[in-house]
Amino acid sequence: MDQEKLKSAIEQGLVQWQKHALERMLMRNISRELVKQIILSGEVIKDYIDDKPFPSALILGWKGNRPIHVVIALDETMLTLFVITVYEPDLEHFESDYKTRRKL
Numbered sequence: 878m879d880q881e882k883l884k885s886a887i888e889q890g891l892v893q894w895q896k897h898a899l900e901r902m903l904m905r906n907i908s909r910e911l912v913k914q915i916i917l918s919g920e921v922i923k924d925y926i927d928d929k930p931f932p933s934a935l936i937l938g939w940k941g942n943r944p945i946h947v948v949i950a951l952d953e954t955m956l957t958l959f960v961i962t963v964y965e966p967d968l969e970h971f972e973s974d975y976k977t978r979r980k981l
Contacts, residue, residue: 886958
């Protein structure tokens, strides 16, 4: 994921918030500003370059001690960022680094 394009999309307000993401954010008390901050400064832990219709990525960020995962997609042609979902990873599905999926 091209960090400069992500930054540009956010600065220009070219962010599409999917209904699913907004519902999850509301349930988990996660603000749009926090999600944008995580996108800009978090760590891409998985790239899904073959996703359709646009490449996507899983980003890990933090709110204090609380890990937050943000799934995004980027339309590089229209320079539009899509926030797909936002959630707090748990130790049932991830190792303690919150980056590595557990083998289930």
